[in-house]
Amino acid sequence: MTPAAAPAVSYLPLYVxxxxxxxxxxxxxxxxxxxxxxxxxxxxxxxxxxxxxFLLSIFSTVMTAFAMVGSTAxxxxxxxxxxxxxxxxxxxxxxxxxxxxxxxLWAIGKRHGFVTQIQFxxxxxxxxxxxxxxxxxxxxxxxxxxxxxxxxxxxFVQGATRGMFPTVFATADPATNGAIPSWIxxxxxxAVVLLYIFQGGVRGAVWANAxxxxxxxxxxxxxxxxxxxxxxxxxxxxxxVLARSPGHLAREGKIGHGQFLSYxxxxxxxxxxxxxFQSWLTAKDAKSxxxxxxxxxxFILIVWMPCVLIGVWAVGQGLPVKSxxxxxxxxxxxYIPYPMVRGLVxxxxxxxxxxxxxxxxxxxTMFTEDVVVPLAGQGRISDRAQVYWSRGxxxxxxxxxxxxxxxxxPNVFDLGVWCxxxxxxxxxxxxxxxxxxxxxxxxxxASVLAMLxxxxxxxYRGLIAPxxxxxxxxxxxxxxxxxxxxxxLLAASxxxxxxxxxxxxxxxxxxxxxxx
Amino acid sequence: xxxxxSTKPARRGRWMWIVxxxxxxxxWDFWLWNDTTLWFGFLPAGLGYxxxxxxxxxxxxxxxxxxxxxxxxxEWASGGPGGRDAAEPPGSGSGAVRPR
Numbered sequence: 001m002t003p004a005a006a007p008a009v010s011y012l013p014l015y016v017x018x019x020x021x022x023x024x025x026x027x028x029x030x031x032x033x034x035x036x037x038x039x040x041x042x043x044x045x046x047x048x049x050x051x052x053x054f055l056l057s058i059f060s061t062v063m064t065a066f067a068m069v070g071s072t073a074x075x076x077x078x079x080x081x082x083x084x085x086x087x088x089x090x091x092x093x094x095x096x097x098x099x100x101x102x103x104x105l106w107a108i109g110k111r112h113g114f115v116t117q118i119q120f121x122x123x124x125x126x127x128x129x130x131x132x133x134x135x136x137x138x139x140x141x142x143x144x145x146x147x148x149x150x151x152x153x154x155x156f157v158q159g160a161t162r163g164m165f166p167t168v169f170a171t172a173d174p175a176t177n178g179a180i181p182s183w184i185x186x187x188x189x190x191a192v193v194l195l196y197i198f199q200g201g202v203r204g205a206v207w208a209n210a211x212x213x214x215x216x217x218x219x220x221x222x223x224x225x226x227x228x229x230x231x232x233x234x235x236x237x238x239x240x241v242l243a244r245s246p247g248h249l250a251r252e253g254k255i256g257h258g259q260f261l262s263y264x265x266x267x268x269x270x271x272x273x274x275x276x277f278q279s280w281l282t283a284k285d286a287k288s289x290x291x292x293x294x295x296x297x298x299f300i301l302i303v304w305m306p307c308v309l310i311g312v313w314a315v316g317q318g319l320p321v322k323s324x325x326x327x328x329x330x331x332x333x334x335y336i337p338y339p340m341v342r343g344l345v346x347x348x349x350x351x352x353x354x355x356x357x358x359x360x361x362x363x364x365t366m367f368t369e370d371v372v373v374p375l376a377g378q379g380r381i382s383d384r385a386q387v388y389w390s391r392g393x394x395x396x397x398x399x400x401x402x403x404x405x406x407x408x409x410p411n412v413f414d415l416g417v418w419c420x421x422x423x424x425x426x427x428x429x430x431x432x433x434x435x436x437x438x439x440x441x442x443x444x445x446a447s448v449l450a451m452l453x454x455x456x457x458x459x460y461r462g463l464i465a466p467x468x469x470x471x472x473x474x475x476x477x478x479x480x481x482x483x484x485x486x487x488x489l490l491a492a493s494x495x496x497x498x499x500x501x502x503x504x505x506x507x508x509x510x511x512x513x514x515x516x
Numbered sequence: 517x518x519x520x521x522s523t524k525p526a527r528r529g530r531w532m533w534i535v536x537x538x539x540x541x542x543x544w545d546f547w548l549w550n551d552t553t554l555w556f557g558f559l560p561a562g563l564g565y566x567x568x569x570x571x572x573x574x575x576x577x578x579x580x581x582x583x584x585x586x587x588x589x590x591e592w593a594s595g596g597p598g599g600r601d602a603a604e605p606p607g608s609g610s611g612a613v614r615p616r
Contacts, residue, residue, distance in 0.1 A: 107593035301567055
């Protein structure tokens, strides 16, 4: 089957996306009206977010470019197996972690006034040094996550605007000729994100995230519906894949059983995402978690299913793809014929990509609370100064991510999985801290260092070294048939248990604070 | 004065953890590994099964909430120095730990 002719060039989608950005900035300004003028409100929205807003904002914080751009790209490469690898497993595991870890951390954060993860770990293990060790590790793991948003935004818009500006952005490659270059997209997206989070802090991010969730839930369903219609119906779209590459409709030869089972560990990472921790703190009460537990798996279905279908259907159409990251943008541009609808769908996709707002917001909070205030001394920095320090660090992180995004971008999905694997390696730390009285400070250090060493070696072997040797999209580096995340988690868990049992238990007063 | 509740997990509904474990095992649909059947003429079997699995996960947690919800956690959360939604900033009385 030959690809259908692309619809005539229309600039209307860009105006729709511009209008969407304007709404986001307006939300930031509006949320500022609710700002109570304290850093606690700026960083936790004063624990005031109710169930519906909480559900929408939590969902947005975990559904990023990885979910929309990454899932489409990966299903284009490897077929439908991507959905069970990350989506249905996350539906179960995320809710499990929200229940076991999130609710308890919310309660502890509210009772003791913690604003960041590091404050909790410092207090639980009576160690300032543990926080000092954790901060750079969390930043190190978060930068690739922010980077997936930048890469995803750049690739998506490049795919969506192909042929739109043939004189201004002319290239020799037909896959990118006339398309808006990724660096421009990244700069614009960064500017919009900075504008609305600087206005409203976490409250601004919560409002924006809720709006973004609604946008991308609708966008995914609308996109798959209209693309199916353009391809002659869902039956014809799937039949084309069956004829061209039936392997994309199954998992045999593409995903091993050990790989599949070990992928189930990757979503545990949500328990150590700093931005999710901060979102948990915004909940008004424990009951707010109920809606999240139930609807999170269903929302994942609504977002991921269209993306995976679109990625697989792209295989049946034989698209001229340079980077799989651009598949979603190309499919929406080519197969959604109405410019207004195309613009809305593309704005919805960018909404998911822009969920990086909560990530950078959290990094700013951590820098202020865990580095600046401790160094300056308690009470010696005004609320206003704390907010400025936070904003400065956010700018620095975005600048670093921008520079990194300009190099040969890896597959968003694979980069995301590497990042999540590191966070999963920190999961024993939070689980032990919450549920195991016998866990010691030395055990916590050992676990973090074991995770860092194992993850570092495996990332170098599986991602950095191949890229340095000119392999931009390395295969997933299974170790004895399972994903690296399994080994990272095993090393961190063994170190935690062994060292804890060999060292002195924590003080009784500290244990009473958390386990009574 | 009523004593502040603890953080311990709810005792009731512990059997739900067995249900969660069985449900987790059902994620491994090895019998559909090489199945390219299209349900309803368009939905690959492996994808259809996991779409149902996602819906099942939502249902599972709905049941979990009914039979094993830790009601005491809320009260415990409100019992500490930072639990009364004080407006003071962290680091100046919120109870957050600071270096000496």
